[in-house]
Amino acid sequence: MWSLTKFVASRLSRSRRFFSSVIPRPCIIQKRGADILHDPWINKDTGFPLTERNRLGLRGLLPPRVISFEQQYARFMESYRSLEKNTVSESDTSHVALAKWRILNRLHDRNETLYFRVLIDNIKDFAPIIYTQTVGLVCQNYSGLFRRPRGMYFSAKDKGEMMSMIYNWPAQMVDMIVLTDGSRILGLGDLGVHGIGIPIGKLDMYVAGAGLNPQRILPVMLDVGTNNLKLIEDPLYLGLRQPRLEGEEYLSTIDEFIEAVLTRWPKAIVKFEDFQMKWAFETLKRYRERFCMFNDDIQGTAGVALAGLLGTVRAQGRSLDDFPNQKIVVVGAGSAGLGVLSMAVQAGVRMTGNAETAAQKFFLLDKDGLITKERKNLDPAAVPFAKDPGLIAGLRDGGSLLEVVKKVKPDVLLGLSGVGGVFNEEVLKALRESGSNRPAIFAMSNPTMNAECTAVEAFKHAGENIVFASGSPFENVQLGNGKVGYVNQANNMYLFPGIGLGALLSGACIITNDMLQAAAECLASYMTDQDIEKGILYPSINSIRDITAKVGASVVRAAVAEEVAEGYGKVDPEELAYMSKEETVEYVRRNMWYPNYSPLVQKK
Ligand SMILES: NC(=O)c1ccc[n+]([C@@H]2O[C@H](COP(=O)([O-])OP(=O)(O)OC[C@H]3O[C@@H](n4cnc5c(N)ncnc54)[C@H](O)[C@@H]3O)[C@@H](O)[C@H]2O)c1
Ligand SMILES: O=C(O)C[C@H](O)C(=O)O
Ligand SMILES: [Mg+2]
Numbered sequence: 001m002w003s004l005t006k007f008v009a010s011r012l013s014r015s016r017r018f019f020s021s022v023i024p025r026p027c028i029i030q031k032r033g034a035d036i037l038h039d040p041w042i043n044k045d046t047g048f049p050l051t052e053r054n055r056l057g058l059r060g061l062l063p064p065r066v067i068s069f070e071q072q073y074a075r076f077m078e079s080y081r082s083l084e085k086n087t088v089s090e091s092d093t094s095h096v097a098l099a100k101w102r103i104l105n106r107l108h109d110r111n112e113t114l115y116f117r118v119l120i121d122n123i124k125d126f127a128p129i130i131y132t133q134t135v136g137l138v139c140q141n142y143s144g145l146f147r148r149p150r151g152m153y154f155s156a157k158d159k160g161e162m163m164s165m166i167y168n169w170p171a172q173m174v175d176m177i178v179l180t181d182g183s184r185i186l187g188l189g190d191l192g193v194h195g196i197g198i199p200i201g202k203l204d205m206y207v208a209g210a211g212l213n214p215q216r217i218l219p220v221m222l223d224v225g226t227n228n229l230k231l232i233e234d235p236l237y238l239g240l241r242q243p244r245l246e247g248e249e250y251l252s253t254i255d256e257f258i259e260a261v262l263t264r265w266p267k268a269i270v271k272f273e274d275f276q277m278k279w280a281f282e283t284l285k286r287y288r289e290r291f292c293m294f295n296d297d298i299q300g301t302a303g304v305a306l307a308g309l310l311g312t313v314r315a316q317g318r319s320l321d322d323f324p325n326q327k328i329v330v331v332g333a334g335s336a337g338l339g340v341l342s343m344a345v346q347a348g349v350r351m352t353g354n355a356e357t358a359a360q361k362f363f364l365l366d367k368d369g370l371i372t373k374e375r376k377n378l379d380p381a382a383v384p385f386a387k388d389p390g391l392i393a394g395l396r397d398g399g400s401l402l403e404v405v406k407k408v409k410p411d412v413l414l415g416l417s418g419v420g421g422v423f424n425e426e427v428l429k430a431l432r433e434s435g436s437n438r439p440a441i442f443a444m445s446n447p448t449m450n451a452e453c454t455a456v457e458a459f460k461h462a463g464e465n466i467v468f469a470s471g472s473p474f475e476n477v478q479l480g481n482g483k484v485g486y487v488n489q490a491n492n493m494y495l496f497p498g499i500g501l502g503a504l505l506s507g508a509c510i511i512t513n514d515m516l517q518a519a520a521e522c523l524a525s526y527m528t529d530q531d532i533e534k535g536i537l538y539p540s541i542n543s544i545r546d547i548t549a550k551v552g553a554s555v556v557r558a559a560v561a562e563e564v565a566e567g568y569g570k571v572d573p574e575e576l577a578y579m580s581k582e583e584t585v586e587y588v589r590r591n592m593w594y595p596n597y598s599p600l601v602q603k604k
Contacts, residue, residue, distance in 0.1 A: 027598040033057035036600070040112045041215050044597050047072055052600055069597055072114055076107060077122075097134045098141065104130055108204075109148050112214050117595040119208045124542050127205070132491060133447035133472040135201040136186045142194035143236045150200055151219030153193070154257050155240050156249075166260040174265045175216040175504050178202045179257075181224055183244065183276040184297075184335075187418030187450030190276075192226030193239025198274050202296070202496065209544040210497035210552065211592020212504075218268075224253055254283060262291060269503050269511075271296055271496065280335040281381055292503055294511045298339035300492035300499060303520035304538075305340040305414065305442065306347055308469055308490050310524040311537035312412060312440040315467050324348040326361060327410040327436075330385075331401060331452065332417035333366035336444070338381045340416065343520065345384065346513065359384055363408055367417075369398035402427050409434040414442040415452030423453035428461035438535075440467040444490050448472040459485040467535045486535040494538055495519050497548040502555020505591055506565035506576060518558035522551045545592060553584040 029042055036056055037043055044052075046067040053059045067075075080103055087096040104126065108115045119126050128134060138145060152169060154162055182195025199219035206212040224245040231237045245253060261268055270293040272283055284295045294300070313323050328344065330337045341362055348358035364371045364385040371382055372389045374397040389395055392407050405413065405427055413431055415423060423443060431439050441462060443452035455474035458466060464479050469490035477485035499519050503511055526539055526547060539547055556576060559565040565573045571587070579587060 024596055024598050026601040028601050028603050030603050032602060034061055037061060040108070040110055040115075042600060043111050044069075044113070045072060045111050047597060056600060056602060069114070069117075072111075073118060076114065076118055079103065080118075094137055097129065097137060098145070100129045101134050101138055102145070109150075113595045113597055116207050116214060119204065120545075120595070123208055123544060124540065127208075127493070127541055128473050130204050131201040131493065132186065135197050136188055136447035138201075139185050139191050139194045139197040140188060142191075142197060143234070143238050146238060151196060151221065153196070153221045153223060155223040156225060156242070156245050156253055157240065159253060159256060162256045162260040163263060166264050169218060169264075171215050171218075173216050174218045174261075174268045176203065176206055176212055176500055177218045177220055177261060177268055177270045178206075178273050179220045179222060179270055180272075180274045181222045181244075181254075181279065182226065182239075182274070183279065185274050186446040187420075188447070190226055190228040190231075190244075192228055192231045192237070193221055193223045194231070195274060196221040202271070202273060205493050205544075206497055206500055207593070209493070210501040210548045211545065211594060212501065213593040220257075222254065222257055224250055250279070251282070251286070258287065258291070267292070267507065269293065269500055271500065273297065275335070277335045277379075281338075289510060292508050292510055294499060294503075294516070295335070295339075296492050296496050297335045299343075299511075299516050300496040301336045301416070301444070302339040302343035303495045303499075303516055303523065304490055304492050305444070306343050306520045307494070307524035308442060308488065308537045309344060309412065309414075309440075310347075311527060311532055312438075312467050314529070314532045315440075315535055315537070316411070316436070316438045321351055324352050324358060324361065326412055327363070327408055328361065328412040328414060329363045329365070329401075329404055329408060329410040331365045331413070331415045331422060332445070333364050333371060333379070333382050333385075334416065334418070336416040337364065337414075338379075338385075340414065341385050342381075343516070346517065363387060363404060363410070365401055365404060369400055370395065370404050372397040402430060405430040405434070409436070410439070411436040412440045412442065414444065416444050417452060418445045418450050419452070420445070420450045421453065423458070425457070425461050428453060428458060432461065432463045438465055438467060439463075440469070442469045442490050444469070444471040446471040446491075448474070455485065455487045467537065469537060488535075488537045489541070490538065493541070493544075494523055494547060495551060497544065498522070498551025499555055501548055501588060501592075502552040502559065505552065505568045505571075505588055506556040506559035507568045507573075508555075508559040508564045509566055510564055512558070512562050512564060514562055515555045515558040515564075518554040519551050522554040523547065526550065545589075549585050549589040549592070552588040553581065556584050556588065557581065 046062055047069055048058055049066055083103060090096050178199035180195045180198050182192045183190050185191040185195040185198055203217045203219050207214045223239045225240050225242040227244050232241045272295040280295050280298055287293050313320055330341055345358045349355050362385055371386050373386045374389060375386060378386060389397060394407050441458045445451055451470050451472055455468055455477050458468045459477045469488035471491050473489050474487045476487050479485050560576050565576055567573045
């Protein structure tokens with residue numbers, strides 16, 4: 001029972017926590033001298049004050065002048081901006097993007113505090129470089145760019161050794177692991193060990209967007225081989241040059257890794273990222289009831305898309321209850337497309353109470369065209385969305401996207417196919433004729449070249465009245481006469497930070513559908529009617545910490561309501577349950593790490 005004494009004690013302990021987060025906490029270290037300068041977690045470069053230089057054996061190892069954090073920051077930004085200015089006329093955009101990534105990565109390797117501060121303050125400019133889209137290019141060129149390892153690598157050759165290997169990670173605690181096997185990196189296919197760039201980029205977004213402590217995150221590559229022949233034949237390829245493990249061999253390798261992780265850090269959250277569809281679904285089914293994990297491509301994407309679809313209904317001037325009447329054509333029946341449809345159906349069922357009709361207005365296509373009940377060898381996950389061919393006259397199994405758009409006359413066209421340009425001029429013009437008062441286009445495939453269409457193409461061919469969202473960033477489109485076609489970035493980056501932080505701070509033992517649903521609904525309700533009328537479905541990424549505080553709090557509250565919250569640190573589930581909505585947001589906000597130089601104290 002919740003007692004008054006406990007209540008007062010909890011308030012006191014909360015205020016103690018509050019004060020301790022304002023006064024910089026000392027960081028206890030065991031290193032000394034040059035070792036400190038080579039450790040990006042604690043290095044301050046020329047920012048070490050003289051007292052610390054004396055105490056830590058740094059005197060003489062640095063130029064004599066002490067440069068303040070603000071000066072270091074300004075100096076970095078100046079060199080970054082001058083690179084930008086000097087390359088503005090270069091036609092090779094990928095060369096410029098990689099140069100920008102390199103300059104940020106060098107800082108990341110040297111001084112994490114400064115790196116994360118510049119990232120947080122300039123997230124809108126830097127997210128497209130350290131995350132989607134440049135991260136795709138980085139993965140494609142990984143062997144050439146590799147200088148210094150980051151994260152951990154477990155391979156098929158490490159079977160039997162993973163339990164001891166996990167103890168090689170230098171940090172005592174890990175809160176969040178992002179794991180990939182490199183088999184479906186963005187829309188770029190199997191990139192093998194080069195896919196490590198994705199967990200690194202995602203975790204950078206966790207630190208910037210959710211305030212996870214960078215000393216408690218771990219990017220992991222599970223190298224089970226690659227089926228990309230070009231990589232296997234490349235003598236400089238850094239991964240295993242063998243075909244991917246399959247079947248039981250594959251699953252037992254993942255099992256071994258998971259067991260090792262949970263033995264060392266039983267409360268770590270594991271986010272699965274960019275696994276090919278069969279393993280994405282299989283591992284989610286295998287693990288989701290056993291420990292705190294989620295699949296970002298299936299579940300994070302679904303929440304962001306659902307928030308955008310609900311925003312679209314509002315942008316069309318309809319009531320939210322009208323959502324189940326939206327005709328939605330989804331192109332791509334993979335992990336992301338099926339994840340989106342499943343969550344949209346769950347939302348429809350909640351609104352109508354009718355499971356039979358909830359999927360009726362949703363149409364699904366894969367590389368072989370429209371999926372109907374006549375489809376042979378249909379993946380079980382796609383079965384609920386297979387249409388009766390007689391539903392609309394002229395619809396047939398394998399029907400092309402153009403045929404489907406002409407016959408169905410959808411309100412929404414949503415692409416998660418990984419194929420650039422499939423929303424071509426004809427398709428977009430057919431959507432314009434659909435009769436929807438404000439059709440929406442979600443070209444969600446990444447990176448930019450894999451987007452189903454560009455923003456300019458969408459506004460040009462489907463009309464100026466559309467709502468547009470893409471997975472990778474595009475500039476807003478100038479429509480003439482001062483009118484602007486707004487571009488939204490429908491990317492799971494809006495939700496995974498909040499899902500992860502909410503799971504961590506509630507101490508959830510698993511991540512439930514209700515927690516994911518709460519996250520999506522929170523994001524959907526973030527936007528004002530004025531923004532939505534303009535076609536703005538998602539907030540600016542500049543507000544990512546505020547979004548994450550609210551999303552994270554809704555995840556915490558859902559975890560408590562479902563009784564899967566076990567508490568975090570000294571905050572027990574009862575205390576979580578007692579918090580009001582606002583207090584929960586405050587609790588999440590207060591637990592976000594923020595980059596400041598801490599006084600370093602050497603352990604004797
Ligand atoms: N914006 C986001 O937040 C987000 C999130 C997850 C995935 N994605 C992107 O979505 C894409 C797909 O990811 P996934 O995990 O579902 O991949 P997947 O490989 O599991 O599925 C791809 C699907 O597209 C279908 N397809 C291929 N060519 C097609 C064509 N010409 N027409 C219609 N369908 C076609 C395939 O049959 C398959 O069903 C990737 O580009 C990925 O980057 C974006
Ligand atoms: O990585 C992204 O930008 C989103 C998504 O997880 C993807 O796989 O494309
Ligand atoms: Mg992904």
